[in-house]
Amino acid sequence: MRSSPTLKSLLTPINPSLIPHPLSCFFSNSPVLHRRHRKDCDFNNGDDGLNTDPDGPPRIFVVQPRLRPDSSLKTKLHEALNLANSLDEQRDGYYDTEFLAKEMPPHLVVQNPIARAPRADTLFGAGTVNNVKCHLNALESKDGVDAIFVNAILTGIQQRNLERAWGKPVLDRVGLIIEIFNAHAQTKEAKLQAELAALMYKRSRLVRVRGSDGRYTFGGIGEAEVVSARGRGSGGRGFISGAGETELQLQRRRILERRKQLLSEIKEVRRTRALQRAARKRQKDSQGKEIATVAVVGYTNAGKSTLVSALSNRYLYCDDRLFATVDPKLSSVILPSGRKVLLSDTVGFISDLPVQLIEAFHATLEEVVEADLLVHVLDSSAPNLDEHRETVLQVLGKIGVSEDKLQNMIEVWNKVDLQEDEFDESKTNGEDYVSGSSGGEDNDIAFDQLSGKDVDVHDEDEKAELSGDFEEVIHDKQGDHSDGWISNDEEENLWVGYESCSVGCKTTDGQLKEVSSDWRTAAKGYQSQQESIHCVKTSAVTGVGLQELLEVIDEKLWPQQVVERDVFNRKWRPSHTEDNRIAVEQ
Ligand SMILES: Nc1nc2c(ncn2[C@@H]2O[C@H](COP(=O)(O)OP(=O)(O)OP(=O)(O)O)[C@@H](O)[C@H]2O)c(=O)[nH]1
């Protein structure tokens, strides 16, 4: 296996007597955070601790639970692979590898334990755990992998037991997304917030482990036996209260101290942002009129930054990496009416966005809440466009965007240039992506990256479960994995407020939009006759629809002074650049 300084250190069991910096143990299994924070920590354990020059991003093996129908599996797997490939850090302002040049990470589609009875100790059945191990062993003879990404939500205990079984750091969906935010954060504000999210995540999964020397500690990996995730009262086999519990309290106290420090720094960021917003509100454009702020929101990779770049004629970083934008930026744009607005490009959302991130990124997301108008960018070529829309609406509700603003929101169906191609492709190739599934309804499917062939692996879960391969007794409250996630109840509540405006679609000429059949999934959500949302089809790449979008923004912000429009005859051209010189960058 190629040596990876970044992760080599992750696999080193932590000596409990050498618990160093308050943060070190929280990042013990974190490929990117580990590197970043170890630089700040005085490890003092004989290791130089400075993995500043890793030989590349971590190689991640993706474990994707099976979903039905296959089209859902296809989109989720695709997203999981992109997430895994998005975990790299910029060096000197650049990523080492072009995203599109990256190879698809090795991956395995496994039985979905949620559909049956998820195991409290490992989530997956023993057969699946063994299958993954076999694949990891096979990969060891090639390049090897540094970490495993399970595209599900794991409890702390499950994560540790899987790490033990697979001998590698394991990241679940929440953990990986938080890692990506950490890796991509460039500004102090984003870094602080990402660290806070990581801290809160770690706090929810402190586990007690017994090292090879028989001593108990918390949060270590390697040869540790996980015996409990909770302190006194968790009561289970192998749990001995006493010294370990004191250690847990110590860890918690350290987390709380660091959290307090981060919160106070973030408070300062919020204060600064509030002052900047107030100053912007007082600012006038060349016509002596107020400058409105328009927040551009949407699912990650929908094309928000590309769109803002095109509208403002100003370069913003755009990339197929998920969460390419973590640091929000404001760019000024002149509308057809001649008035100036500030477009705010901000972090993208994703399904199951960790609430720790939403909470931690409060300062950043306040810009969205405080904006005068929201533009919701959707990737119209995404097969699960409806799901993307729902996700974004949930998050907007969660961060406190008012119902009025949601109803006034403009919906942009971006990437229309891709539509025809993708539609044709999905008709012909859509299901081929998971063709291996024919090998057995419930078997784990390997999309074998080594041979290029799909491999079916017969599941031995039930046998292994009976034989009791995994002996840990788990006392973690079941359902704990939902910690920090939007609960179903909350989702429903959020939808109550939005339902009336989530249907119907009005074009700039005031007519109900004709939904053509190739708008596939999107069409489903728009069958109601209720009209309330303006939809604009755009291509941020070719410029289609951009002029129309600016006009709709004009109309939404200042309905009383709508200018005479000739939408269909006018060609898109970038807005005046002279104003971009005073673009606000934060
Ligand atoms: N074909 C096509 N590609 C687009 C369009 N808009 C954006 N893209 C591409 O989509 C990818 C993602 O674009 P971004 O602008 O970075 O997306 P984003 O929504 O800002 O993503 P995050 O910052 O990660 O949330 C990039 O590779 C863009 O070039 C479009 O209209 N058509």
Ligand SMILES: [Mg+2]
């Ligand atoms: Mg972006």
